[in-house]
Amino acid sequence: MIQVEQLSKYYGARAAIRNLSFRIDSGEVVGFLGLNGAGKTTTLRILGCVLLPTSGTVCLDGQDLLTAPRQLRARIGFLPETPPLYEDMGVGEYLAFVAGLRGVEPGRIRARVGETEERTGLGALDDERISTLSHGYRQRVGVAQALVHGPEVLLLDEPANGLDPVQNVEMRALIRSLRGDHTVLVSSHILPEIAQTCDRLLVVRDGELVAQGSEAELEERLGVGTGVELEISGPVEAVAAAVRAVPGVRAVSVQPTPAGRAVLRVEAPDALRPALARAALGAGAQLFRLDVSADRLESLFLKLAGRGAVG
Amino acid sequence: MSPVLLIARRELRGYLRTMTGWIIATSVLLIDGLLFNAFALEGARRSTEVLTRFFYFASGPTMVAAIFLAMRLLAEERQLGTLALLYASPVRDRDIVLGKFLGALAFLSGLTLATVYMPLLILVHGHIAVGHLLAGYLGLLLLGAASLGLGTLGSSLARTQIIAVILGAALLVSLLLAWLLASATEPPFSALLVTWVALFATTRVLEARRWR
Numbered sequence: 001m002i003q004v005e006q007l008s009k010y011y012g013a014r015a016a017i018r019n020l021s022f023r024i025d026s027g028e029v030v031g032f033l034g035l036n037g038a039g040k041t042t043t044l045r046i047l048g049c050v051l052l053p054t055s056g057t058v059c060l061d062g063q064d065l066l067t068a069p070r071q072l073r074a075r076i077g078f079l080p081e082t083p084p085l086y087e088d089m090g091v092g093e094y095l096a097f098v099a100g101l102r103g104v105e106p107g108r109i110r111a112r113v114g115e116t117e118e119r120t121g122l123g124a125l126d127d128e129r130i131s132t133l134s135h136g137y138r139q140r141v142g143v144a145q146a147l148v149h150g151p152e153v154l155l156l157d158e159p160a161n162g163l164d165p166v167q168n169v170e171m172r173a174l175i176r177s178l179r180g181d182h183t184v185l186v187s188s189h190i191l192p193e194i195a196q197t198c199d200r201l202l203v204v205r206d207g208e209l210v211a212q213g214s215e216a217e218l219e220e221r222l223g224v225g226t227g228v229e230l231e232i233s234g235p236v237e238a239v240a241a242a243v244r245a246v247p248g249v250r251a252v253s254v255q256p257t258p259a260g261r262a263v264l265r266v267e268a269p270d271a272l273r274p275a276l277a278r279a280a281l282g283a284g285a286q287l288f289r290l291d292v293s294a295d296r297l298e299s300l301f302l303k304l305a306g307r308g309a310v311g
Numbered sequence: 312m313s314p315v316l317l318i319a320r321r322e323l324r325g326y327l328r329t330m331t332g333w334i335i336a337t338s339v340l341l342i343d344g345l346l347f348n349a350f351a352l353e354g355a356r357r358s359t360e361v362l363t364r365f366f367y368f369a370s371g372p373t374m375v376a377a378i379f380l381a382m383r384l385l386a387e388e389r390q391l392g393t394l395a396l397l398y399a400s401p402v403r404d405r406d407i408v409l410g411k412f413l414g415a416l417a418f419l420s421g422l423t424l425a426t427v428y429m430p431l432l433i434l435v436h437g438h439i440a441v442g443h444l445l446a447g448y449l450g451l452l453l454l455g456a457a458s459l460g461l462g463t464l465g466s467s468l469a470r471t472q473i474i475a476v477i478l479g480a481a482l483l484v485s486l487l488l489a490w491l492l493a494s495a496t497e498p499p500f501s502a503l504l505v506t507w508v509a510l511f512a513t514t515r516v517l518e519a520r521r522w523r
Contacts, residue, residue: 084396
């Protein structure tokens with residue numbers, strides 16, 4: 001659906017992005033991962049038709065961005081890093097204005113605005129002035145303006161930026177709910193945030209694409225040590241021994257927690273999680289949490305996006 | 312509704328909803344009234360002279376108001392990040408410029424026409440033709456449109472609204488000086504030409520910004 005070929009953007013002599021090439025298929029939710037300054041925003045601004053590239057092509061179903069920019073803009077919804085909001089307008093009024101600008105027929109605008117407000121959780125705020133909204137709701141209005149004309153492609157630049165943990169979870173749920181109806185490219189510099197939301201990751205470093213694939217594929221390709229954490233209470237030593245006995249487990253370390261429980265750090269592939277849970281429960285443990293190790297995601301992120309790291 | 316009218320309507324509502332629009336309107340009407348009282352009505356004069364002096368003194372506040380109204384048109388959009396919304400929409404750059412210009416012109420026109428009670432006083436108490444009145448207001452609106460065009464260009468070049476005012480004022484003063492020097496210039500046509508050139512240049516500036 002989206003085909004990017006040899007895309008470069010220079011600001012004077014400095015390259016913001018260099019020879020980026022990738023493809024995103026229809027209906028995919030793809031994460032665009034990189035540190036600050038890696039070139040994510042520049043790439044999204046080019047795909048959103050806000051910025052022109054120095055060289056390279058961007059095609060949407062074969063239509064070139066440079067030759068048919070207006071037709072493409074009608075098919076794309078773009079949320080920039082700072083949501084483009086008019087503070088003096090009401091939420092519904094603003095969305096109706098955006099829908100009109102993006103070519104929604106006048107008779108359909110009210111219905112589209114209503115549907116979008118429902119989908120983004122803004123239904124009760126139709127008359128609310130944007131200047132009175134909290135940061136989280138402003139982000140939602142930002143997503144709503146990108147959605148209101150029913151675009152095929154959604155480009156979201158750091159949509160969870162500055163959100164509190166609850167708002168973060170809600171934003172992830174919202175993005176996940178878009179799967180299937182839209183092709184989504186969402187940028188972030190926080191791997192756990194987009195790893196839970198996206199089918200596939202594109203990783204940029206210093207303006208170049210350094211890796212792409214699912215989280216599991218990237219872990220395998222980069223040889224990142226796999227790890228699973230279990231938070232338990234009960235006979236810790238017996239549980240650790242039972243877990244250690246599961247075929248495929250390489251090592252187990254035990255760390256007590258202040259709450260009187262223990263965290264078992266298990267070096268084992270993801271696929272063993274059900275077997276690990278069965279072993280722990282079988283040994284008499286009460287299982288409070290079973291998760292991918294946070295260290296593991298961090299290690300993967302540093303390998304992928306960190307400066308001077310392995311490409 | 313066409314994108315031009317949508318943008319113009321949003322812009323006009325923006326002036327009506329924020330303090331900036333009302334502060335500019337109040338200041339202009341106050342200054343116009345004071346100038347009318349202090350200078351246009353001063354001494355015993357013929358009605359046509361009073362009318363001429365009214366339009367002469369009203370032209371200054373109109374030009375200044377146009378520059379201040381234009382400062383927010385594009386500089387504020389860039390400051391707030393809302394220019395990306397317009398750039399990402401299927402709208403031509405010239406439609407963005409025209410819509411914003413027309414919104415500001417509608418507000419400026421309303422503000423200018425709110426001074427009509429002063430010439431009406433002359434009409435009631437003296438002898439002037441309605442044609443003179445209409446021609447005077449047409450001239451004032453053309454002058455306002457030209458100043459607004461220059462202000463819009465300044466706003467497209469500047470990063471902040473203050474710089475936009477300074478740039479717009481500098482362009483306007485340069486052209487006023489050139490007009491004073493070139494006494495042969497025909498005002499109505501030069502006002503339209505200045506408006507067109509300024510808006511054309513603004514569109515080119517917006518297009519160029521897509522590269523940066």
